[in-house]
Amino acid sequence: MPFFAILLYLAACAVCGFMGRNTTFGFVGHFLMAFFLTPPVNFVVQAVSRPSARDRDKALAPKR
Numbered sequence: 001m002p003f004f005a006i007l008l009y010l011a012a013c014a015v016c017g018f019m020g021r022n023t024t025f026g027f028v029g030h031f032l033m034a035f036f037l038t039p040p041v042n043f044v045v046q047a048v049s050r051p052s053a054r055d056r057d058k059a060l061a062p063k064r
Contacts, residue, residue, distance in 0.1 A: 012039040023049045
């Protein structure tokens with residue numbers, strides 16, 4: 001049973017990392033934050049974090 005709980009926790013951390021891949025912290029940053037601070041805290045951080053510079057530039061670029 002503990003093995004299943006650990007796998008479930010790591011899967012939740014991976015989901016947090018995947019959801020945060022286009023933010024300033026990126027996948028690894030959000031994965032580690034979820035690992036150390038728990039995934040629910042990371043979801044709150046993602047709600048207020050900035051998009052990555054690449055995504056900001058793409059959104060602000062003039063349309064052709």
